[in-house]
Amino acid sequence: MELSVHTFVSLDGVMQGPGGAQEDPSNGFERGGWLVPQSGDGQLAPVDGWFRNAEAILLGRSTFQMMRGYWSQVTDPDNLVATALNTWPKYVVSNTLSDEDAAWGNTTVLRGDILEQVRELKAKPGGELQVHGSWQLARSLHDAGLVDTYRLLQFPVVVGDGKRLFADGATPATYAITDSQVLGGGAGAVSLTLRQSGFGSIGTGDFVVREGKESTA
16 A cells, blocks of 8 residues: 545645644644635535545544544535545554544554554555544654655645644655646645655755856756
8 A cells, every 4th residue: 555644734834723723722722723714615625535545544643533523423425534434444543542442433553663563554455545634643654754645735824833744854855746736716725746756865956157047056
């Protein structure tokens, strides 16, 4: 399986608490729900397509508990996201959750050496192992070079505070944009799919002038 990370992100890179005031109040975050005013007019249209690519879902503990509280209540059979989260295989990363605490459909708790267990999951045949939200987990997977693809919905809003997808100290990497779309008109969100093309280095250079012409070196 390939590993993909999916998240909503603001113009200044914040991914924390997009869907509600109490979604993630950690570290004194007071701007939860920042996505909601931006979510009309087809802004979330790509999300169903994200889940259609999934073989299994991988979540951090906080995101797992938040999603379970919300999506377990959605019983609409035509809601693909609810069907995926309620019935498809899920893995939750936690050293504190018991199997009973993690009871939600087909869920397995991953404990101990998470990165090695994720490598083992990736080695299995199938579609995508998808991470949704899960800030701390996504960062650990990125720094270990395990993320093959990012799918982002970036919204034209500066939150100004909160956990960022790529905070200071992230391992350098480069990506090829394999798909991009502006949603709901010129002022809408931007849907991006990015596939890793290099890891550990981004390369550097200089703009120079040679014989009166701008060039690179």
